[in-house]
Structure formats: C-alpha cells, structure tokens
Amino acid sequence: MRRIGARAGMTVAIAALLSVALFPIYWMALTALRPKSVTMVWPPRLLPDPSSLSLGSVIAVLRDTPALGWAGNSLLIAVLTTIAVVIVSTLAGYALSRAEGGAARGLGTVILVAKMLPATLLVVPLYVMFHRAGLLGGPLAVVLANLAFAAPFATWMMKGFFDGIPPAIEEAALLDGCGHLGALWRVAIPLALPGTAAVALYAFIVAWNDFLFARAFLPGGAVTTLTVGATQFLSETEMEWNRVMAVSLLATLPVGAVFLWLQRHFVGGLTQGHN
Amino acid sequence: MLTRGGLRARKARLLALCALPAALVVLVLVAWPIWLTIELSLHRVRLFDILRNRPLAFTTANYERLLGDQRFWEALLNTAIFAVSSVGLAMLWGLGSAVLLNRRFPCRAAVRLAVILPWAVPATIGSLVWMFLADGHLGLVNHLLLSAGLIAAPITFLVHNEFAMLMVILAHAWQSYPFFTIMLLAALQAVPPELNDAARVDGAGAPQRFRHVTLPALRDTLVVSGFLSLLAAIRDVETILVMTGGGPGRATETLALRIWNETFRFYDVGLGAAHGVVAFGLCLLLMGFALRRLLRSFWG
Numbered sequence: 001m002r003r004i005g006a007r008a009g010m011t012v013a014i015a016a017l018l019s020v021a022l023f024p025i026y027w028m029a030l031t032a033l034r035p036k037s038v039t040m041v042w043p044p045r046l047l048p049d050p051s052s053l054s055l056g057s058v059i060a061v062l063r064d065t066p067a068l069g070w071a072g073n074s075l076l077i078a079v080l081t082t083i084a085v086v087i088v089s090t091l092a093g094y095a096l097s098r099a100e101g102g103a104a105r106g107l108g109t110v111i112l113v114a115k116m117l118p119a120t121l122l123v124v125p126l127y128v129m130f131h132r133a134g135l136l137g138g139p140l141a142v143v144l145a146n147l148a149f150a151a152p153f154a155t156w157m158m159k160g161f162f163d164g165i166p167p168a169i170e171e172a173a174l175l176d177g178c179g180h181l182g183a184l185w186r187v188a189i190p191l192a193l194p195g196t197a198a199v200a201l202y203a204f205i206v207a208w209n210d211f212l213f214a215r216a217f218l219p220g221g222a223v224t225t226l227t228v229g230a231t232q233f234l235s236e237t238e239m240e241w242n243r244v245m246a247v248s249l250l251a252t253l254p255v256g257a258v259f260l261w262l263q264r265h266f267v268g269g270l271t272q273g274h275n
Numbered sequence: 276m277l278t279r280g281g282l283r284a285r286k287a288r289l290l291a292l293c294a295l296p297a298a299l300v301v302l303v304l305v306a307w308p309i310w311l312t313i314e315l316s317l318h319r320v321r322l323f324d325i326l327r328n329r330p331l332a333f334t335t336a337n338y339e340r341l342l343g344d345q346r347f348w349e350a351l352l353n354t355a356i357f358a359v360s361s362v363g364l365a366m367l368w369g370l371g372s373a374v375l376l377n378r379r380f381p382c383r384a385a386v387r388l389a390v391i392l393p394w395a396v397p398a399t400i401g402s403l404v405w406m407f408l409a410d411g412h413l414g415l416v417n418h419l420l421l422s423a424g425l426i427a428a429p430i431t432f433l434v435h436n437e438f439a440m441l442m443v444i445l446a447h448a449w450q451s452y453p454f455f456t457i458m459l460l461a462a463l464q465a466v467p468p469e470l471n472d473a474a475r476v477d478g479a480g481a482p483q484r485f486r487h488v489t490l491p492a493l494r495d496t497l498v499v500s501g502f503l504s505l506l507a508a509i510r511d512v513e514t515i516l517v518m519t520g521g522g523p524g525r526a527t528e529t530l531a532l533r534i535w536n537e538t539f540r541f542y543d544v545g546l547g548a549a550h551g552v553v554a555f556g557l558c559l560l561l562m563g564f565a566l567r568r569l570l571r572s573f574w575g
Contacts, residue, residue: 010375017376147300152301181289212512251397
C-alpha cells in the first residue's frame with residue numbers, strides 16, 4: 001500500500017516538473033502555429049485543434065517582416081563568435097593546463113575573475129570603444145563583445161579538458177620526433193576534441209541568445225538579430241503575440257535542436273572542475 | 276641535438292604564444308573597458324558628447340548625484356529582492372528536481388532532458404513567453420486564476436508594482452533552475468550509493484538521509500552554483516528590460532537596469548558609468564567571499 005502511494009507521489013512530482021519545464025515552450029510553439037483569430041479568443045484554448053494549426057504565421061513573418069535577415073545576422077554573429085572563442089580558449093586552456101609559474105597563475109586568476117564579471121558593465125565602455133574604432137552598427141562589434149563574454153568560461157572549460165590528458169602522451173610524441181607544436185597540434189588538440197565541441201556549443205549558444213550586445217551595438221529595425229527582432233512587435237499600442245511567438249520559435253529551434261543533439265558533451269563540459 | 280634546457284625554453288615560448296590571444300582579449304575587451312568605465316564615471320559626459328568626440332570635464336558630480344539619488348537606493352533594494360528571490364526559487368526547484376531525477380523510473384533520460392530544456396531557450400525569448408503568459412487580456416495565468424475562482428477580474432500583472440516584480444522573478448527563476456538541476460544531479464551521482472544504504476541500515480528515514488547524507492554531499496556544489504547564479508541575477512538585464520523596462524514606475528529597476536536606462540534612455544553616460552563602477556565593486560565584494568574556494572577548485 002505504501003509502495004503504491006510512493007509511486008503515485010513520484011508520478012505527480014515528475015508531472016509537475018515536466019509541466020513547469022515544458023508548458024511555456026509548448027505555449028510558445030502553439031501560439032506561433034495558430035492563426036491570430038484563435039490567439040485572440042477568450043478564454044484561451046489550451047489544446048491545439050489540429051485543423052487550425054499551420055506554419056502560416058511563421059511563413060507570413062518570414063515574408064512580411066525582416067525576420068529572415070535577423071536570422072541571417074544571428075547565424076553570422078554566432079558562427080564568427082564560435083570560431084573566435086574556440087581558437088582563443090583552446091590555446092589558452094592548453095597554456096594554462098601545461099604552464100607552471102606565476103605568469104600562468106596570474107592570467108588564470110584574471111580570466112577566472114573576468115568570467116564572473118557582469119556583461120552589463122561592458123556594454124557602456126564597449127559602446128564608446130566601438131564608436132571610436134568605427135565598428136558600431138556592424139556585426140563585428142557584437143562578435144567581439146560576445147567573445148569577451150564567452151572566452152573566459154570557455155578557457156576554464158578547456159583547461160579542465162587538457163588537465164584530463166596526461167602530459168606523458170605528448171612527451172611520447174616528442175620522443176618520436178614531433179616538435180612541441182606538433183605535439184600540441186597532432187596529439188593534445190585531437191584528444192581534447194570533445195572539449196572543443198562543448199566549448200563550440202557554449203559559444204554558439206551565448207552568441208545566438210545574446211540580446212544586450214545586439215540591442216546596444218546594432219541599429220535595430222531590419223539590421224539586428226532574432227532575439228532583438230522578436231521584441232520589436234511589442235508596442236504601447238499593439239501586442240502582436242502571434243508574430244512575437246513565431247519569431248521566438250525561429251530563435252529557439254536551432255539552439256534547442258543543437259542542445260538536444262549535443263547535450264551529453266555540453267552537460268559534461270559544464271560540470272568539469274566542479275566535482 | 277637540443278639540450279634539455281633549450282627544449283624547456285621552446286616549450287615555454289609555445290605556451291606563452293598560446294596564451295597570447297586570451298591575454299589580448301582580457302586586456303583589450305575586459306580590462307580596458309573597466310578602466311574606461313571608471314574614467315567615464317569621473318566626467319560629465321552625455322551620449323552625444325562621445326558621438327561627437329567632445330572634450331570632457333573632470334568631475335565627481337556623478338557620484339554625488341548617485342549617492343543622493345533615491346532611485347539608486349531603490350535600485351539596490353530591487354537588485355537584492357530580485358537576485359535573492361529568483362536564485363532562491365531556482366535553487367529550491369533545482370534541488371527538488373535533481374533529487375527526483377536521481378531516482379529510478381521509466382524514461383528517466385528523456386525526462387531529465389525535458390526538465391533542463393528551459394535552459395536552451397534564449398533568455399529574451401523566455402521572458403517574452405512569460406510576458407505573454409502574464410498578459411492582462413490574453414494571458415494564461417489570468418485564465419487559470421479566474422477558473423480556480425482565486426480572482427474576480429483579470430489582473431494586468433506587469434502594470435502592478437508587486438506583481439511585476441513577482442513576474443520577472445518567476446521568469447528568471449524558470450530560466451535559471453536547470454543550471455542547478457544539472458550541477459546538483461552531477462554531484463548526486465558522485466555520492467556512493469553505499470552511503471545511503473548504510474544510513475538506511477542504521478535506521479535513518481528518508482528525511483534524515485536527505486539531511487545527513489545528501490545535503491552535506493551537495494554543499495560545495497550548492498555554494499558554488501548559488502554564488503554564480505547570484506552574480507548572473509545581479510547582472511541580468513534581458514529579463515527585466517524585455518518584460519518591464521524597469522517599470523511600472525521603477526518597481527523592477529535593478530542596478531543593472533539603471534546602468535542601461537541612464538546610458539541608453541537618458542543618455543547620461545557619466546552617471547551610467549558611475550552606477551557601473553558601484554555594480555563592479557559590489558560584484559568584486561561578492562566574489563571575494565567565494566574566490567578562494569573557486570580558485571582552489573580551478574587549480575586543483
């Protein structure tokens with residue numbers, strides 16, 4: 001009897017967890033796939049009626065608004081950020097993992113502190129710097145800001161991965177006639193590839209999800225990213241929820257798909273060095 | 276044939292070269308901006324002064340204004356309320372979910388994935404969805420409360436001071452609890468099952484086992500993740516900027532929002548930077564508490 005009670009309690013608890021996690025996402029998708037007329041109905045219809053579901057709103061938003069351009073900007077910024085972060089953090093993670101002495105420790109500590117700094121703080125001075133450098137309004141400004149934000153944590157993750165690779169393997173490569181650079185390029189980096197995948201995913205998500213830097217450094221209107229674009233359908237006079245949710249769905253799908261695909265690496269990378 | 280010393284010097288040179296890009300990023304894109312913030316905060320400077328490259332006058336007026344401004348102190352209080360409540364809520368929900376997901380049940384892998392899914396939703400988008408849920412005309416929260424007979428008429432949540440704060444806290448907690456779930460689940464999996472079995476043999480009930488076995492094993496993870504999340508909540512701009520912009524009035528205006536509003540809404544870069552310096556100091560102070568512990572786990 002007690003067993004059945006415990007099992008029922010467990011089922012209820014898991015149902016509660018799942019509904020809290022999934023309902024807002026379900027509601028977003030449902031609103032995006034419904035015609036406006038159904039969204040405006042009160043009381044709201046919780047369940048989808050299959051006959052009215054369609055990609056109509058999503059297609060309309062791609063056709064009638066600059067959403068396609070926003071998606072292109074989001075993708076460009078995310079890809080460039082990912083490349084930059086992977087290069088910077090792989091090299092630095094290797095250096096921090098293998099180096100001894102005060103300089104490495106100093107840089108590591110600075111990077112650790114930088115990782116915890118509020119990105120908000122950087123917006124204003126970076127705005128001024130990018131203006132002076134003539135970068136304001138272009139995607140490069142957003143890429144650099146995302147790089148500054150993502151590189152410290154990525155470096156921290158990569159150091160953890162290189163720590164797990166015994167230096168003896170590289171020393172063996174040295175004995176076989178590899179130079180130091182060869183040992184890094186042919187041995188250490190390939191072995192750390194799962195870490196690089198985790199870092200790439202992290203950087204891509206940071207850049208794709210960014211709102212603050214894109215909002216501050218890009219002019220807005222048609223020239224901005226999906227996350228900022230989605231908010232542009234809300235005004236004092238009208239809340240176009242169907243369009244907001246259609247763009248939201250577009251902004252969520254790539255990250256959600258990549259996340260589901262690679263979550264094992266990502267979760268592994270995140271918990272590195274905490275246990 | 277190279278000597279051993281020559282080899283070591285080559286290796287050191289390679290490592291220094293490897294560290295160079297990261298050092299440049301930290302120097303140019305983190306250290307310099309912080310220095311620039313301090314400098315801007317000591318000048319009377321508005322956004323168009325910068326855009327026209329006008330010379331600036333040195334002043335401490337920004338700090339005098341900040342300290343004498345009611346809004347600053349309200350923002351500090353709002354920051355504390357927002358950060359502590361949303362992180363507390365996320366931590367509790369994360370802890371509960373981690374303990375539950377650590378037990379055996381059918382489809383566990385899929386359920387685990389579903390529970391951390393909010394994390395894959397961009398923060399801005401999560402805020403937009405919660406904004407829609409909280410909407411005064413079409414919002415689902417109103418529908419549920421009305422159906423349950425808890426309220427007589429729909430509430431426009433984001434227009435009421437207390438409700439607006441509650442909503443941004445809920446939205447932020449929804450986005451941040453998966454981080455706790457992931458970290459705590461990993462920590463739970465590192466607890467040897469024998470420990471629990473031994474406690475069970477000794478006659479400890481489930482609540483006692485949780486208190487004396489599970490919780491101590493999670494303490495370090497709870498402290499580190501809680502601390503990181505607290506910093507994340509203090510610096511959060513997206514959630515609040517999207518949902519309320521700091522309003523109604525300034526009911527949800529946190530310190531991070533004040534930096535944004537002063538700079539990009541009122542174009543007072545100097546005053547915004549002064550708020551930035553204060554926020555920076557606050558974060559450093561908070562970091563001081565946890566840095567030692569983090570550094571230890573970092574260097575192993």
